[in-house]
Amino acid sequence: MKALSEFKKALIISLWFMLLTFPIMVIRVNTIEKVVEWRWRNMAFIGIGSFLLSFVWRYLLGRKEKGRKLAEAGSVEARPFSRRLLDEPRIYRPALAAVTLFAVAFPFLFSSYQTNIMTTALMYVMLGLGLNIVVGLAGLLDLGYVAFYAVGAYSYALLNHHFGLGFWAILPVGALLGVLFGILLGFPVLRLRGDYLAIVTLGFGEIIRLILENWNEFSFGPSGIANIPRPGLFGIQMSLNEATIYLYFLMIALCLFTIFVVNRLQDSRIGRAWIALREDEVACQAMGIDKTKTKLTAFALGATWAGMVGVIFAAKTTFINPASFTFLESAMILSIVVLGGMGSIIGVILGAFILILTPEYLRAFSNYRMLLFGTTMVLMMVFRPQGIVTNVRRIYKFRARGRDGEPSQA
Amino acid sequence: MDSVLEVNGTTMDFGGLRALHAVDLQVRQGEIVALIGPNGAGKTTFFNCVTGIYDPTEGDIFISPPGGKRRRINGIKINRAAELGMARTFQNVRLFPNMTVLENVMIGRHCRAKAGVLGAIFRGWDTRREEQEIVDHSYEILVKIGLADQVDELAKNLPYGAQRRLEIARAMATEPFLLLLDEPAAGMNPRETEALEELIVQIRDEEKISILMIEHDMKIVMSISDRIFVLDYGEKIAEGTPAEIRENPVVIKAYLGEDVNA
Ligand SMILES: Nc1ncnc2c1ncn2[C@@H]1O[C@H](COP(=O)(O)OP(=O)(O)O)[C@@H](O)[C@H]1O
Ligand SMILES: [Mg+2]
Numbered sequence: 122m123k124a125l126s127e128f129k130k131a132l133i134i135s136l137w138f139m140l141l142t143f144p145i146m147v148i149r150v151n152t153i154e155k156v157v158e159w160r161w162r163n164m165a166f167i168g169i170g171s172f173l174l175s176f177v178w179r180y181l182l183g184r185k186e187k188g189r190k191l192a193e194a195g196s197v198e199a200r201p202f203s204r205r206l207l208d209e210p211r212i213y214r215p216a217l218a219a220v221t222l223f224a225v226a227f228p229f230l231f232s233s234y235q236t237n238i239m240t241t242a243l244m245y246v247m248l249g250l251g252l253n254i255v256v257g258l259a260g261l262l263d264l265g266y267v268a269f270y271a272v273g274a275y276s277y278a279l280l281n282h283h284f285g286l287g288f289w290a291i292l293p294v295g296a297l298l299g300v301l302f303g304i305l306l307g308f309p310v311l312r313l314r315g316d317y318l319a320i321v322t323l324g325f326g327e328i329i330r331l332i333l334e335n336w337n338e339f340s341f342g343p344s345g346i347a348n349i350p351r352p353g354l355f356g357i358q359m360s361l362n363e364a365t366i367y368l369y370f371l372m373i374a375l376c377l378f379t380i381f382v383v384n385r386l387q388d389s390r391i392g393r394a395w396i397a398l399r400e401d402e403v404a405c406q407a408m409g410i411d412k413t414k415t416k417l418t419a420f421a422l423g424a425t426w427a428g429m430v431g432v433i434f435a436a437k438t439t440f441i442n443p444a445s446f447t448f449l450e451s452a453m454i455l456s457i458v459v460l461g462g463m464g465s466i467i468g469v470i471l472g473a474f475i476l477i478l479t480p481e482y483l484r485a486f487s488n489y490r491m492l493l494f495g496t497t498m499v500l501m502m503v504f505r506p507q508g509i510v511t512n513v514r515r516i517y518k519f520r521a522r523g524r525d526g527e528p529s530q531a
Numbered sequence: 532m533d534s535v536l537e538v539n540g541t542t543m544d545f546g547g548l549r550a551l552h553a554v555d556l557q558v559r560q561g562e563i564v565a566l567i568g569p570n571g572a573g574k575t576t577f578f579n580c581v582t583g584i585y586d587p588t589e590g591d592i593f594i595s596p597p598g599g600k601r602r603r604i605n606g607i608k609i610n611r612a613a614e615l616g617m618a619r620t621f622q623n624v625r626l627f628p629n630m631t632v633l634e635n636v637m638i639g640r641h642c643r644a645k646a647g648v649l650g651a652i653f654r655g656w657d658t659r660r661e662e663q664e665i666v667d668h669s670y671e672i673l674v675k676i677g678l679a680d681q682v683d684e685l686a687k688n689l690p691y692g693a694q695r696r697l698e699i700a701r702a703m704a705t706e707p708f709l710l711l712l713d714e715p716a717a718g719m720n721p722r723e724t725e726a727l728e729e730l731i732v733q734i735r736d737e738e739k740i741s742i743l744m745i746e747h748d749m750k751i752v753m754s755i756s757d758r759i760f761v762l763d764y765g766e767k768i769a770e771g772t773p774a775e776i777r778e779n780p781v782v783i784k785a786y787l788g789e790d791v792n793a
Contacts, residue, residue, distance in 0.1 A: 382652055389651030390644055390662070393630075397638045400627035407582060407621075409613030409642025409705055418648060514631045516683050519663075519670045 127179060135172035142167050185504055224373060228366040236369050238481050240437065243372040244430050245473040249457040250383050250466065251426025256455065257463035257512075258387055259419035260399025261311075262319040264451050265326025268306065269299045269424040271333060271446035273431020278346040278441050279339075288352040288436050292429060299428020300421045307420035311413060314402070326451055333443040345442025349435050368437055375433070379426060380466055386422065387464070388515060395419050396464070456494075460501055462508025471509055534559050534595065535709055535741050536581065536617075541590030543576055543765075550576040552765045553590070558709060560597055563735055563742045565752045568762035569785075574745045575622055577762070578711050582619050583612040596708045597739075614642045618702035619711040622745075624694045628687035632678055632697055635686050636669035639704025669704055676700040676730065692723040696730070703734065710734065712744040716751055724748060728755055753777065761785070 146163040150156075228236040248270065255263045273295035280286045280294065310321045333340045340346075351364050352371060359367060386392050394415045397405040406412050435441050453476065461472025480490055501508070536558040543551040550573045558564045566574050579585045581592055586606030595601040596616050604612065618639070627635050644665055650658040673679050676696050681689065686697060695715055702710055715731070716724045728751050734740050746752050752759060752773070759776045761769040763785045769776060776782055 385654055386648070386651050389654075389658075390641060390646045390665070391648060391651050393634060393638060394641055396630060396634075397627045397641075400629060401625050403584070403609070404621065404625035404627065405638070406609040407584075407613055407619055407625075408639050408701065409610045410638070411608075411610050422648065514629070514634060514683075514685065516631075517633055517637075517666045519666045 131172050131175040134175040135168045138171040139164050139168045181504060228369050233362050233365040236365050240369045240372050242474055242477040243376050244433060245454065245457060245477050246376050246470050247379050247426050247430045248454045249461065249469040249473045250379050251423045252454050253458050253464065253469050254383065254386065255419050255423035256458050258392060258399065259395040259416060261416060261419060262315065263322045264319050264455065265322035266427055266454055267446045267451040268326040268329040269302055269427035270431045270450065271329055272298050272302050273428035274435040274441045275333065275340060277432040277435040278349050281349060282346060288350065292432050295428040295432035296425045299424040303421035303424030304417060307417050311416045323448065326448060330443050330446050343442060345440060347440045349439045351439065352436050384466060391418060456498060460508060462510040462512060464512040465508065465510045468508050468510030535597065536743065537593040539591045541580060541587045541592060543580055543585060544588045550765050554767050556760050558741050558743050560741055561735060561739065562757045563731065563755050565756040565759045566743060566745045566762065567752060567759060572762040573765040574762055575713055578619060578713055578745065582617055582711065583607045583609040613705050616708040617711065618705045618707035620698040620702055620713055620715060622713040624698055626686040626694055626697060630686060631683050632673065632686055632689065633669055633682040635697055636672055636700050636704045637665050639701040640665040640669060643706055672700050672703050692719045695719065707740060709741050709743065712742065714745050714747060716746055716748045724751060731755060
């Protein structure tokens with residue numbers, strides 16, 4: 122009975138697809154011979170293909186539903202597999218050692234082209250971790266994150282151009298300008314929630330880009346700024362290859378710094394307030410948390426990292442123009458957070474590596490890049506909306522732990 | 532008598548709808564006061580006015596925290612109301628579902644702690660001590676409330692009755708002088724309701740917290756309230772001790788009916 126209805130549904134879906142794709146897949150007007158070709162074979166392919174796919178789709182959906190019911194009944198180990206792996210010292214210690222070794226050896230084993238790609242991936246790790254504060258923890262859907270990235274990049278390019286300030290002097294300035302812009306842009310929009318916030322931040326992101334594009338006297342317009350110096354190291358002259366390696370290690374250090382700070386933030390009074398705000402805004406306020414202040418902190422701290430990475434980006438490419446800061450960039454960073462797992466540091470790191478490295482190493486599919494990207498995201502949203510790595514709440518230690526039911530001695 | 536909460540002539544309009552009409556109500560230190568009335572009478576709206584979610588159209592709301600000074604609180608921010616010592620629960624439970632039971636209570640400690648961004652990053656000695664205080668205090672509250680063996684469970688996985696208790700625990704973590712409970716017994720079975728009754732009395736007696744509660748369960752209302760206020764269509768139609776309310780013909784007519792002697 123059930124199989125029959127499944128069959129019927131799949132049949133309807135395939136008929137629907139055959140009809141939908143009929144004009145583009147079947148009919149072709151041959152303009153040279155002035156005849157219409159009917160490619161009925163394509164229709165058959167579409168029909169069979171969508172029929173089979175819909176079976177697979179419904180099967181997976183059914184499995185997911187079953188899994189959820191089991192989890193609700195409590196018969197499934199509550200901690201996800203990935204988390205159990207991470208909690209097991211015999212597994213994560215050697216894994217950590219291997220990753221460290223690989224990371225250190227990487228630029229000496231591979232070409233500077235590969236090192237460059239890795240540096241880019243690390244930059245996205247930092248961006249992802251920054252946006253994760255805003256989206257993953259505080260639950261504020263920010264689609265204009267790239268604006269702060271642009272602020273950082275232009276602050277280095279312009280301050281260097283006009284005042285000759287160096288990378289290390291500007292790195293903290295970029296971070297501070299990120300905070301400043303985070304607060305400036307955050308203040309008017311934080312009354313809004315959900316979709317409205319997303320749309321307005323999207324607008325802000327575009328406004329910043331359009332200003333950079335059109336205010337020629339200030340930002341040199343679409344032609345951008347060239348000859349931005351790479352990061353220095355006590356004035357030592359470096360070859361291009363050495364500079365690449367230096368930047369790579371710089372990025373590793375900054376990533377570690379970011380992980381350290383974000384980890385501490387999310388495991389603090391402020392971090393808990395962010396999560397509570399994401400979970401229930403009214404209840405959160407009723408518990409004495411200042412909504413505006415908490416949201417603004419999240420916005421500003423998220424922007425800090427974008428500002429810093431912006432400075433690094435300018436130093437890495439030595440040339441910037443507004444075209445590097447389009448909405449697509451914001452969408453990419455957001456995808457990293459969503460794909461990896463909102464609120465999970467490991468998840469965001471994985472997400473960044475997957476989304477940045479896969480296209481680089483699958484050049485053969487570069488024509489289908491956006492198609493694959495879109496499909497992956499849709500599949501993720503349907504089958505694993507929580508992302509690759511689920512965030513697990515911390516277990517706290519307290520004096521009375523173990524002696525349950527008994528108040529601890531104050 | 533020293534009232535901790537004093538509401539005078541409070542009116543709340545939503546467009547053309549008058550949800551509250553010139554309502555007076557006082558809660559004295561150490562009292563358990565019940566607010567009853569049929570659905571849609573304006574009880575929750577009254578709570579929302581007191582806790583800063585709505586700014587009443589007319590009237591004055593004063594609080595006098597024990598040891599503090601009397602002040603008017605019309606239209607203060609919601610979080611400010613909590614800081615000043617008024618904590619509440621919600622009619623439809625509003626926990627933080629993806630946080631653990633302990634973390635839910637820890638959020639209640641937020642307004643009694645100070646650590647900021649720099650404290651969080653550097654995690655100095657005083658931040659660590661404060662964090663530990665938050666954890667320990669929260670756990671102690673959970674012990675009192677009777678949720679000590681579920682501290683690490685996600686709030687959304689708790690049974691309904693336990694969720695309601697957790698909301699009370701979270702509210703208590705803010706160290707209120709007045710606890711506002713919106714239908715705390717709703718959806719509880721008789722055994723849970725009995726335990727809740729004990730808990731409310733215990734909170735009043737041991738923590739010296741005054742209580743204002745909205746409740747439909749007449750058994751609990753009649754047995755633990757010191758005074759009862761009755762709302763109907765946004766107007767206060769009666770107030771008095773449980774014995775007085777039980778005899779009050781207006782109340783019987785408007786609302787209680789045969790329920791009283793059941
Ligand atoms: N935010 C609001 N906007 C418009 N009407 C409201 C709002 N909140 C409550 N009301 C109306 O006010 C009346 C009282 O509601 P409520 O206080 O929830 O009643 P109770 O808690 O006594 O059941 C109802 O008619 C309700 O529809
Ligand atoms: Mg109500």
